[in-house]
Amino acid sequence: MAGKKIITVLGATGAQGGSVASALLKDCSFAVRAVTRDVSKPAAEKLRKAGAEVVAADMNDEKSLSAALNGAYGAFVVTNFFEHNSKEKEAAQGKRIADLCKKHGLKHVVFSSLENVHKLTGGKLQVQHFDGKGEAEEYFREIHVPMTSVRVAFYFENFLTVSKPHKSQDGKTYQLVIPMGNVPMDGISVADLGGVVRSIFQKPSEYIGKDIGVSAEKLTIKQYAETMSKVSGKNIVDSQITPEAYERLGFPGAEELANMFRYYQMVPHRDVKLTHKLNPDSKNFLQFAESKKKDIQDL
Incomplete structure (x- = not known):
C-alpha cells in the first residue's frame, strides 16, 4: 500500500461496498x-485475495471504526437501515462515522445517502430508511x-428479489407489484455503483460538496415489465397497484416501502447523464435484464 491513497470501504462485503471495493481495486x-x-x-477472503487489506469493525463500536479510518485518505460509507429497522440507530451510526472522519482528517468521504424525506415534505411523508441517512x-x-x-x-437487482414478478391466478401472467402508476422510476444495477464512486474519488475538487443522484435509466413500471417480458419470454405486466393498496398488503415493511414509492412519484433528482459520465459501463435495464436472462426465466 506504500505510496497509494488508502480508501476505507465500510460494508465492503455488502452489495454497495463490495461494488465500490472491487472498482477501487482496479x-x-x-x-x-x-x-x-x-x-x-x-x-x-475474496477481497483479501484481490489485494485489499481486510479489517474488522462494527458500525456501533467507535474503537474499531476509529482504527479502520486511521491513516486513510478517504472513505466510502454505507449504512444499512434494514439490519435493525431504526431510523435513529442509522442516523447515530452515520454521525459517529462523520465524527471519526473529522477526527482523523479524511480528505474525501463518499457517503451513500438518501434524502431526508420527512424534512423535505414538512412532515407529511416519512421514509425511515431515507430519513436516517439524510440526517447523517x-x-x-x-x-x-x-x-x-x-x-x-x-x-x-430488486426485480429479481424483493420486487420480483408475482404469478397471477391464471398462471399465465406475471405482475410487477410496484405502486408507481405512470411515473418513471429511476434504476441502476448496484454492481455499477463502484465505477461511479471510483470516478468521484479520482476528481475530488470536482465533486466534494456535491449531492449526486445516481441512476442508469428512468422507466415506467410498464416499461420495466415489457423489457423483462422481451428477455424472458414470459408475459410480465404492471399490476397498476396504488400506494394505498400496496401498504394494505400487510407484509413487514409494506408501509415503509409504500411511502418510498410515494416519494419516488415526486421524482427526486437522479442524474442519468452524469451517472453514465462517471461510469460509462453502467448498464441500462435491457442490458441488465439480458445479463440476468436465466434468473428472470427462473423466477
Missing part, C-alpha cells in the same frame, strides 16, 4: 481497506467533513 492509485464485521466470510448527511455537512453524497436509485 485503480492502481488507490489502496483498499475493506471493512466488515466478519473477516472470515468468503466475501472478505446533514451532519457531515454541519461539521465540515469534505464529502460527496451519492443517492442511489432503485436497484435493478
Whole structure:
C-alpha cells in the first residue's frame, strides 16, 4: 500500500461496498481497506485475495471504526437501515462515522445517502430508511467533513428479489407489484455503483460538496415489465397497484416501502447523464435484464 491513497470501504462485503471495493481495486492509485464485521466470510477472503487489506469493525463500536479510518485518505460509507429497522440507530451510526472522519482528517468521504424525506415534505411523508441517512448527511455537512453524497436509485437487482414478478391466478401472467402508476422510476444495477464512486474519488475538487443522484435509466413500471417480458419470454405486466393498496398488503415493511414509492412519484433528482459520465459501463435495464436472462426465466 506504500505510496497509494488508502480508501476505507465500510460494508465492503455488502452489495454497495463490495461494488465500490472491487472498482477501487482496479485503480492502481488507490489502496483498499475493506471493512466488515466478519473477516472470515468468503466475501472478505475474496477481497483479501484481490489485494485489499481486510479489517474488522462494527458500525456501533467507535474503537474499531476509529482504527479502520486511521491513516486513510478517504472513505466510502454505507449504512444499512434494514439490519435493525431504526431510523435513529442509522442516523447515530452515520454521525459517529462523520465524527471519526473529522477526527482523523479524511480528505474525501463518499457517503451513500438518501434524502431526508420527512424534512423535505414538512412532515407529511416519512421514509425511515431515507430519513436516517439524510440526517447523517446533514451532519457531515454541519461539521465540515469534505464529502460527496451519492443517492442511489432503485436497484435493478430488486426485480429479481424483493420486487420480483408475482404469478397471477391464471398462471399465465406475471405482475410487477410496484405502486408507481405512470411515473418513471429511476434504476441502476448496484454492481455499477463502484465505477461511479471510483470516478468521484479520482476528481475530488470536482465533486466534494456535491449531492449526486445516481441512476442508469428512468422507466415506467410498464416499461420495466415489457423489457423483462422481451428477455424472458414470459408475459410480465404492471399490476397498476396504488400506494394505498400496496401498504394494505400487510407484509413487514409494506408501509415503509409504500411511502418510498410515494416519494419516488415526486421524482427526486437522479442524474442519468452524469451517472453514465462517471461510469460509462453502467448498464441500462435491457442490458441488465439480458445479463440476468436465466434468473428472470427462473423466477
